[in-house]
Amino acid sequence: MPLALLALAVSAFGIGTTEFVIMGLLPEVAADLHVTIPTAGLLISGYALGVVVGGPLLTVAGNRIPRKNLLVGLMALFIAGNLISALAHSYALLLTGRVVAALAHGAFFGVGSVVAASLVAPAKQASAIALMFTGLTVANVLGVPGGTALGQAFGWRSTFWAVTALGVLGLIGVATLVPRQPLEPGRSLRGELAVFKRPQVLLALAMTALGFGAVFAAFTYIAPMMTQVAGFSDGAVTWLLVLFGVGLVIGNLIGGKAADRRLMPSLYVILAALAAILVVFAFTAHAQIPAAITLVLFGTIGFATVPGFQTRVMQQADGAPALASTANIAAFNLGNAFGAWLGGLAITTGLGYTAPSWIGAALALGGLAVAVISGLLERRQQTWPPSTSNGTTVPAEAGVTCSVSSPSA
Template sequence: MTLETAPATPTRSGDSGHSPRRLALIVIVLALGGFGIGTTEFVAMGLLPNIAGDLGIDEPTAGHLISAYAIGVVIGAPVIAVAASRMSRRSLLIWLMVAFTAGNALSLVAQSYGMLMVARVIAGLPHGAYFGVAALVAAHLAGPGRRAQAVGQVMLGLSVANVLGVPAATWLGQHFGWRSAIAMVVVIGVVTVAALWKVMPSLNDMATTDPRTELGGLKSRQIWLTLVVGMIGFGGFFAFYTYLNTALTTLGGLAEWTVPIALALFGLGMVTGNIVGGRLADRLGERAIVIGMTVAAVALGLFALVVSTGWPAIIVAFLVGSSGSIALPGLQIRLMDVAHDAQTIAAALNHSALNVANAIGAAAGGLVISLGWGYRAPSLIGAVFALSGAAILSVAVLVDRRGAAAGSGTAVGTTG
C-alpha cells in the first residue's frame, strides 16, 4: 500500500489491534533503542579527558568527536528517510539499530582519532531516522487519541538516558576505561535488535512511500516553520544546559559534587515533561507546544533570578527540564500531521532540528558570556529563544488556518 492511498492520520487496523500489554511492550522496546542512542550521544562529554589521554590528543580536539556525532545525525536523518522510504517500517527499525550498534562497535575497536571520528559519524547517522520512524510506529499502533502519549513514551528513552544511562556509562568509563562505556552501549544495541525482531509486528498495514514523495515534503512551508520552532525554541533549552555546571558553581557557590544532582534532576524533569506533554498534546494539540515553551521561558527567567542562591536553583533546573520537554511530543506529532504523505522525512528531520538547536544554543550562550554578561545570561537568552519558538509556532498555525480557509473558499466558489 502506498501513502497516496493511506489516511493522513494513522488508524487502528491490522497490526494495530494489539492488547494494551503488547502495545506497552512494543513501546518499551522502541524506548530502549532511544535509551542506547541517548547514552552514546551524551556520554562522550563526560569522558573527553579519558578519550584524549588514551589517543594522545588534547581535550579540545577530542571535543570534535561530539560534533562528529551531531554531523551524522543531521546528515543521516533526511538521507535515510528518503533512501529507505520504500522499506517496511519493521525492517527499517531493525536495520537502523543494527547500523547504530555497528557504529559503536567500530568506536569500541578504534585505535586512532581519525577512525574514532568516522565511527562517531556512523553511529550518529541512524539517530534521527530511528526516532522519527519509532514515533510514526508508536503513533500508528496507539491510534487516535493516544498518539502523542505513545510518542512521548518512546522519547522517554532519551530522557531516561540522561538520568541513568549517561551516569552509569560515565562511571564505567572512569573506572574501567572509556571503551567500557561504549561496550555498554553496544550491548544495549544488540539487545534492542533482538527485542525488535521478537516483539515488533509486521506493520504490513503501515504505509510506505517513495523517494520523490519524501523529497516533496521539503517544499512544505509548514514543515520548515515547525522545524524552525524546534531549532529556536529548544535552542534556549540547550543554551541553559550547556553552561549549567559553571553557573551553579561560580554564581551559586555550589561544590562540584552537586552538579550531577542538578543534571539528574534536570533529566527527571525531562522524563516528567515527556509524560505530561504527551497527554497535553492529545488533548490540546498545538497549544501544548505553546504552553510548554512559555512555561519554559518563565522557568529559565526564574533560574537567572535564583541561581546565586545555590540549592533553590537546582530545583528550578528540574522545572526547566520538565517544561521544555512538554513541547517535544506535540512538536513531533505536528510535524507528522503537516507532512501529509512525507511523514518519514518530517519526523526524522525533527531530530536534525534538535541537534541544530543544540549547536545554536551553545553558541548563543557562549556569545553572551563572551560579551561580559555573565553566566546568568545563557538562561535569559534561553527564555527569549523559548518565547520566540512559541511565537513562530503561533504564526505557523495562523498561516496554516488562513491557507485552509482560502482553499475552502476557492473550492466553494468553484462548485457554487
C-alpha cells in the first residue's frame, strides 16, 4: 500500500469524525450554548448543506491548481473550521465553524478519490479508493465513540481540539507523502462541466443517491428501532453502533475488491443484497440477537456500495473526473438527506419504526434499476457499430462511444 493512501485515510478519519461526532454531543452543546436540542441538530443539517454546496464550488475554483496542492489547501480549510468550532462561545460561531469544515469535505473526498486512483494500477483503483474511505468507516468505529466520550468528560470543545489535531496530522501527511500531481495538459473547467452531458455520468450519480438513500432511510432511525422494537437498553446503542461500524469497515474493503474484479456485476449483486437485508431487518428487528446480527450485515452490505459508486462515476467521467467525483460525494449526502426524510415520514404517518427498512429496500431496488439501465446502455455502446455480413462496420452515430475507458489520474 502506498504511504500516500495512508495519509489520505488519516485525513478521511478526521473528516469523518467531525461529521458524525456532533450527534453524540448535541445535549452538551445545547446546554452550554443555551439552545434547544432541535436547534443544535441544525449543526448536522448545516454541515450536510456545506458538503453539498461547497464540494463542487471548491473543486471548480481549484480547477487550475495541481491536485496535491488543492488537497493541502482543503485540509487547511478543514483545520480552520474545526478551530473556529473549538473556540466558539456562541451557537452562530459554532455553526459557522461547522459549515467552513464541511466546505472542505466534499471536495477532499472527490479530489482525493482521483488522487488515490492515480497511485495504483488501473486494476486496483477501486481498492485504493476503498482504502482512503476506510478512514471514514474507522471514524464510525473509533473516532465517533472516542470523540463523544472525550467531549462528555472534558467538554464538547475538547473534541473539536482533538479533531483539529487530526487535521494537522492529515495535512502533514498529504504534504509529505502524496506525490506531486502535475496539472494535466488540456484540463479545463469547460471539460469538467461537459461530463455532466453524458447520460452515464447522470445515471451513476442517480445510482449513488438512491443506493445511499436506502442506507440512511434505515440507519437514521436505528436507535429507536433497536430500543423500541428489539428491546435493547439505551446504553446498548453505543455498542450496537460500534458493531455497525465494524460492518462498514469490512463492507468497504470487500466492495473495493469486488469492484476491481467486475464493477457493474458487483453493484447489481450488492444493491440486490441491500434491498434483501433491509426486508429481512423489518422482521429480525423484533428479537435482540437476530437484530444485532442483521445490523452488522446491513452495515457491511450498505458500505460495500461506496467504492463501486465512486469508481463508476470516475470511470464514466473519463478525462475530467475531479468535478464528477466531487458531485458524487454531494449525491451521497443528498441520498442521506432524502433517505432520512422518507424514513421519518413513514414513522410520523404511524407505520412504526420498522417502516424505514421497507423505504430503504424500495430505494435500493430503485438504485438497482438505474444500475441495470446503465449496464444495458453500456453494453449497447460497446457493441456499436454492428458488423455487416461482409465484415465491414456501419459508422457509429454521432455522440455514441464505442468503449469505456478507465479513469485518468
